[in-house]
Amino acid sequence: MLTNPADAARLVLPEPGLPNPQFARPASAERVERATQSLNARGFPSEIVDSREEARRRVLSALPEGAEVHSALSETMRELGITTEIDESGRYQSVRKRLMQFDRATQFREMQKMAAAPDYMVGSANAVTEYGDILVGSGSGSQIGAYAYAAGHVILVVGHQKIVRDVAEGMRRIREYCVPLEFERMRSIGRQGTVLAKTLILHAEFQGRVRVILIRDVIGF
Helix, strand or coil, X not given: CCCCCCCHHHCCCCCCCCCCHHHHCCCCHHHHHHHHHHHHHCCCCEEEECCHHHHHHHHHHCCCCCCEEEECCCHXXXXXXXXXXXXXXXXXXXXXXXXXXCCHHHHHHHHHHHHHCCCEEEECCCEEECCCCEEEEECCCCCHHHHHHHCCEEEEEEEHHHEECCHHXXXXXXXXXXXXXXXXXXXXXXXXXXXXXEEEEECCCCCCCEEEEEECCCCCC
């Protein structure tokens, strides 16, 4: 999901307006099937699950006990309870928990390196096109390197309301829906807001490294 940049206090963050409800609508079964087929054709192993509980089971069953795992800041991961499971269960080597032990002022470069290349990265995306593109918007870009290349394995869980027609509509979804919601979320926890600073578009993957689990449910932004 979108994250607040580390230096947001120095930025002027304009009010993004109200979220466009068009992008919260559930996708039809046909669109979900079409997106899944396209993702698989582009090298993203993908499957459809009917519930949040099943999505959670699929993610956790794919993570070997004791594995090094990083969870991107994601409302989807939070709602599924996966972030808490990774960070608190003791079953995994939580990258985020290790990062919290660093001094951001003096060890930021070490933090960047550790977060960029975990063995396993779990998170979500802001949009998936019917043609199999995956779009991720970010303020800091902290998850982008891992998603694009450096993580050994990436597992993305995506609610079916995030399926869009094409990349152009995916960008509209990020700007018109995700940014306003994240802006308000950040305000609610005492931050200045958020800004869309970086966008990753995954068009294909040649090693099956990025797995996508589509849920027939509305979850996350």
